[in-house]
Amino acid sequence: MKSIIKNIANSNTHTTILNKHYPKSSITNVTPNIIKHIGLNLHNNKNSPIYTIRQLIEDTFDASSYRKFDKYNNFGPIVTVKKNFDDLGFPKDHVGRSKTDTYYINDELLLRTHTSAHEVECFKNLSKSKDHNNKSISSLVNGHGYLISADVYRRDEIDKTHYPVFHQMEGTKTWNRFTHNEVIESEVNKMDQLMKKNFPSLTVEDVDYIKDDATHQNSKQDYMTDLETELVVKHMKKSLELVVATLLKHRYDHDASKDKNFKNPDIKMRWIEAYFPWTRPSFELEIYYNNEWLEVLGCGVTKNSVFTNADMASESQVGWAFGIGIDRLAMLLYNIKDIRLLWSQDNRFTSQFEGKEGTIFEFKPFSTYGITSRDISFFLTKELNPNDVMEIVRDEAQSWCYSCTLVDEFFNKKMNKKSQTYRISYQNLERNITTAEINEINDKVVDRLIKEFEIQPRN
Numbered sequence: 001m002k003s004i005i006k007n008i009a010n011s012n013t014h015t016t017i018l019n020k021h022y023p024k025s026s027i028t029n030v031t032p033n034i035i036k037h038i039g040l041n042l043h044n045n046k047n048s049p050i051y052t053i054r055q056l057i058e059d060t061f062d063a064s065s066y067r068k069f070d071k072y073n074n075f076g077p078i079v080t081v082k083k084n085f086d087d088l089g090f091p092k093d094h095v096g097r098s099k100t101d102t103y104y105i106n107d108e109l110l111l112r113t114h115t116s117a118h119e120v121e122c123f124k125n126l127s128k129s130k131d132h133n134n135k136s137i138s139s140l141v142n143g144h145g146y147l148i149s150a151d152v153y154r155r156d157e158i159d160k161t162h163y164p165v166f167h168q169m170e171g172t173k174t175w176n177r178f179t180h181n182e183v184i185e186s187e188v189n190k191m192d193q194l195m196k197k198n199f200p201s202l203t204v205e206d207v208d209y210i211k212d213d214a215t216h217q218n219s220k221q222d223y224m225t226d227l228e229t230e231l232v233v234k235h236m237k238k239s240l241e242l243v244v245a246t247l248l249k250h251r252y253d254h255d256a257s258k259d260k261n262f263k264n265p266d267i268k269m270r271w272i273e274a275y276f277p278w279t280r281p282s283f284e285l286e287i288y289y290n291n292e293w294l295e296v297l298g299c300g301v302t303k304n305s306v307f308t309n310a311d312m313a314s315e316s317q318v319g320w321a322f323g324i325g326i327d328r329l330a331m332l333l334y335n336i337k338d339i340r341l342l343w344s345q346d347n348r349f350t351s352q353f354e355g356k357e358g359t360i361f362e363f364k365p366f367s368t369y370g371i372t373s374r375d376i377s378f379f380l381t382k383e384l385n386p387n388d389v390m391e392i393v394r395d396e397a398q399s400w401c402y403s404c405t406l407v408d409e410f411f412n413k414k415m416n417k418k419s420q421t422y423r424i425s426y427q428n429l430e431r432n433i434t435t436a437e438i439n440e441i442n443d444k445v446v447d448r449l450i451k452e453f454e455i456q457p458r459n
């Protein structure tokens, strides 16, 4: 029995993920190193900072809302192309769909690139929930939402803040169009009061949606009135400002409990315009932290097409949606400098988080080992995307890969060929690596580039 499974696992025709076998196709690009992360679910692991951030965000949303949000924390990462892209209105030629950016299992299935992939099914569940479309319901509970947390996968560059697997939380809140304006307004007021009480020194630079050009992608949707759009946007922005400010407060309260002289830094945030195919208008929230502006989340007013894809009556709902990356927020709040640490089993990392759920504190860095770099230079004989090089490096070096950057590129007229140089840096977080070990990995990377992309190495 064992040997059969092993054969299938190594098969050229199938990929095995959590004991299930998926047929491969010409687009398949998911690698064993990526598959190893599936099922680890840091967002459900009490000893991970990802868990605490998720919980604190969930609690903040529930506290400012008349009705608790539905929670989904166990969706598996393999979804259809339809769910991840089509249902949300991604254009056919959107870069997100490309094989260089996304891990495909085969033509129909991929590893979700964002938690928005589950919006439509969760809206379907909402519309089935007994009191959602019920006109006679108390106006105070008209307004229902859900929160989804999950691991998401993207082929990306490699450095201290990028990892091919990370965690997102998605959330929406929706009202049907009966008594919604009063309900929305009353929740906005409730949040305003909380904000004034808890964050008197918070400053927010706002940006409005486009009002004078109805065809602009960041104008309101036709079916919604100005008042509805205004209220939904206000409710969305307030909810999200409150969530981010509350997370920062958790960290500052902890610091104040350790140091009597600690003074809360002023919190600064700003809204900027954005574009997402399934929301309109759309925005991003940035916070000013350690002297720089950092993007923390994307959001927008849910498009009517998302509601209708979820079998809700057209133009019967209004609402907002957001998506936030949990890993980078955790890094920032705990001051964890290397994203790979989030996955570390090293006792010097894990012992700092055991039994500490619900608190945000300063992570104590431990001594790390040297970083060694190797440059590889070659001529191209066919198309090669930097993400393809990154993927091979990641596959061969696994957690020892610190970064991989395209450092030089030029065209050699005489040879009529493009040349590229990549700098690959290796580091093991737990021990020193020997030169022989690095050379062995680096040679494997070059061999695979020759075999898979027919590069011609230059010395």
Ligand code: PHE
Residues within 6 Å of the ligand: 113, 114, 115, 116, 170, 276, 279, 298, 299, 300, 321, 322, 323, 324
């Ligand atoms: N899914 C988006 C992302 O990954 C975030 C988002 C979610 C934006 C919901 C708008 C609405 O960047």
